[in-house]
Amino acid sequence: MIFERKMPADLARSLSRRSLASRASDAASSAFRRETFTLPRHQAREKAREWFNSFPKQAYMTEIESWRELADGQIEFTMRRLPTAD
Secondary structure (H helix, E strand, O other), X not given: OOOOOOOHHHHHHHHHHHHHHHHHHHHHHHXXXXXXXXXXXXXXXXXXXXXXXXXXXXXXXXXXXXXXXXXXXXXXXXXXXXXXXX
């Protein structure tokens, strides 16, 4: 087995590349607009439909990013979309 000898500068370059790649993926994900709602189930469905009607999925990549039912029966959910359509 042959081990390649690494110098501190090699390690620094490697970490720098990882950091740049990480920032690029963070920038891509931050391009989305997000809004979180906490509503009763029926109103949550209406709000989601409103978003899908206002921002069609095909143009804005609209989606329900996450959701959960709270102890009081309300639904907390986050809607995500692109800011503009091309």
